[in-house]
Amino acid sequence: MTPEPVRVFIGYDPREAVVYHVCCQSLIEHSTIPLEIHPVALRNMERFYSERHVDGSNAFIYTRFLVPFLCGWSGHAIFMDGDMLLRSDIAELWERRRADRAVAVVKHDYRTKYPVKYLGNKNEDYPRKNWSSVMLWNCAYYPNRKLTPEFVAGQTGAYLHRFGWLDDAAIDDLPPEWNHLTMEYPAREDAKLLHYTVGAPCFADYSKQEGAEEWRATLGDVMKGHD
Numbered sequence: 001m002t003p004e005p006v007r008v009f010i011g012y013d014p015r016e017a018v019v020y021h022v023c024c025q026s027l028i029e030h031s032t033i034p035l036e037i038h039p040v041a042l043r044n045m046e047r048f049y050s051e052r053h054v055d056g057s058n059a060f061i062y063t064r065f066l067v068p069f070l071c072g073w074s075g076h077a078i079f080m081d082g083d084m085l086l087r088s089d090i091a092e093l094w095e096r097r098r099a100d101r102a103v104a105v106v107k108h109d110y111r112t113k114y115p116v117k118y119l120g121n122k123n124e125d126y127p128r129k130n131w132s133s134v135m136l137w138n139c140a141y142y143p144n145r146k147l148t149p150e151f152v153a154g155q156t157g158a159y160l161h162r163f164g165w166l167d168d169a170a171i172d173d174l175p176p177e178w179n180h181l182t183m184e185y186p187a188r189e190d191a192k193l194l195h196y197t198v199g200a201p202c203f204a205d206y207s208k209q210e211g212a213e214e215w216r217a218t219l220g221d222v223m224k225g226h227d
Contacts, residue, residue: 004092005036007077009067011060012039015119019083019200022215025222026086033091038062040079049149055157058082064132065152067168068139079135080193083200085215093136093178103143103163104172105131106179113184118199118206128162131171133195134179141170182210191195 008027012020024037040060044052053062058081067079076097078090096104108130116122138144146165156162163171180191181200187210194214199206201215 003034005034005038006031006091007038007071007075008090009038009040009064009070009077009079011058011064011080012084013059013082014041014043015059016083016200017200018202018219019196021222022084022200022218023080023084023086024217026084027090029087029218029221030088031090033089033094035090038070040067043180045149050153052153053157061135062152062159062160064135065147067135067137068141068144068147068150071137071139073145074140077137077139079132079137081133081195081197083136083196084111085194085196085211085218086192087194087214092192093174096172096174097136097138098172099138099140101172102138102144102166102170104174105174106134106135106174107131107171108176108179108181110181110184116199117197118203123198126158126161129182130179130181130195130197131163133197134174134193136172136174143170 010023011019020039027035040063041057042063045063049063049066064079066075071077078093111125112123114123143165177190177192179193179195180188181195181197194211201207201209201212
């Protein structure tokens with residue numbers, strides 16, 4: 001039986017394009033299963049999605065919620081922010097999918113230590129902050145059919161990032177090591193996914209944080225063969 005590739009959607013922001021490519025590289029380097037990688041890039045969605053929101057610190061802050069729509073409301077898929085580095089096999093996360101849940105996330109409960117983050121963006125606290133930065137979607141879960149381009153474009157960030165269209169029981173838990181927030185949390189060697197949520201190591205102000213050397217080493221792998 002031919003294995004079906006795992007659909008992985010990664011947030012892409014042209015202001016920090018390098019982080020997307022490093023994230024992809026780390027994903028490929030650690031995966032033992034076939035991958036189908038999609039950039040969540042606003043430019044690629046202009047034919048069916050019109051961004052009406054004027055808030056948000058990255059270009060994919062709302063389009064991440066279109067993953068079930070992009071998958072035709074079938075099967076499962078993974079979304080992750082671009083400013084991430086995989087340390088472990090994505091197959092481990094993929095094995096946690098469930099038919100009776102709409103989505104699985106790391107349920108962070110914290111207040112940020114940094115009111116300003118990369119590129120001078122405000123880093124505001126709000127309920128369920130960063131829950132949506134890694135999502136294991138059950139695209140076929142019926143209430144997720146609400147997430148059409150028109151619906152997403154018309155909703156507030158508070159509604160979407162708090163999963164307002166779902167009952168809480170439909171939101172499954174992922175272990176915290178699958179979305180470890182560097183600089184916000186104490187360093188942990190067992191983190192399977194590093195999330196440089198305050199700022200990636202490509203920015204000078206964040207070049208010495210936890211996992212920065214790993215990030216630069218992976219960037220070196222991306223650049224191999226480049227003169």
